[in-house]
Structures are given as C-alpha cells and as structure tokens.
Amino acid sequence: xxxxxxxxxxxxxxxxxxxxxxxxxxxxxxxxxxxxxxxxxxxxxxxxxxxxxxxxxxxxxxxxxxxxxxxxxxxxxxxxxxxxxxxxxxxxxxxxxxxxxxxxxxxxxxxxxxxxxxx
Numbered sequence: 001x002x003x004x005x006x007x008x009x010x011x012x013x014x015x016x017x018x019x020x021x022x023x024x025x026x027x028x029x030x031x032x033x034x035x036x037x038x039x040x041x042x043x044x045x046x047x048x049x050x051x052x053x054x055x056x057x058x059x060x061x062x063x064x065x066x067x068x069x070x071x072x073x074x075x076x077x078x079x080x081x082x083x084x085x086x087x088x089x090x091x092x093x094x095x096x097x098x099x100x101x102x103x104x105x106x107x108x109x110x111x112x113x114x115x116x117x118x119x
Contacts, residue, residue, distance in 0.1 A: 002043060002113040003084055003092035007099060008076035009106040011050060017104065028100035036084060041095065045082035076107055083113070 014022065029047075036042035056067045079101075086092040089110070096108045 001086055001088065002115075003086055003089070004111050004113055005082040005084065005092070005096050005099065006078055006109040006111065007080045007082070007101060007106060008109065009079050009101050009104075010075055011077050011079070013105060014079075021104075025100045025104060032098055032100060033082070036082070036095065041084045041086065043083040043085055045080065047080040048078060051077045079106075 017025075033042060033045060054068075058065045058067070082099075084092065084095055086095065089112070092110050092112075096110050099106070099108050102108060
C-alpha cells in the first residue's frame, strides 16, 4: 500500500531558524530518503518551492480564477512530500516519525493513496 507523507512547516518560522540548523535538518532529510530507498520503501519525493512561488487555480461561475500565492489560510505550509510503500498505516506512521522537521515544530499528514479513484 502506498502512503503520501505531506510535510508541513510554517515558512516564516523556518526562515527564523539559523542557517546552520536548517542545513543540518536538510542533511538529515537526505539520510532519511537514502535509508527509505535502501529499504525499498521510497517511491518518490521532493522539496517544494516557497508559497510565494505558488499559483492557485480555482473555478468560479465556470471561469478559471488564478491567484498568485497560496489560497489556503493556514499556519503551516506544504513544504514537500514523500511517497512510500508500506504494509499498513502503522508502518507509514513509524516512517513519518523519522522526518527531521518534526522536532523543529513541523507536521506530517499521512494519507493513503487510492488508485483508480478520481477524487
């Protein structure tokens, strides 16, 4: 079964962390991904650009509405993701607990991937 680990963090808070600490966290991410790949659990993943580079598309009255930046008003922003293969939710949660930004105040949303469904 595949799970998507959505890594969220407050961007403003992230930029307040000293650069050396951010670099250490990102090195830990590299080791985390390498260990998942070695175990055969890693499918894909990526760090996302900042919300300032986002464009949000909605539809209103049948016409597209394009907004610069994120649309959702949240305290934490989606910063990256990991797609993993696991036997069950417990294993996915155990892997998610290893994500380095958790200790720095981040959050990880763990969601099963449903194949063959359009929504």
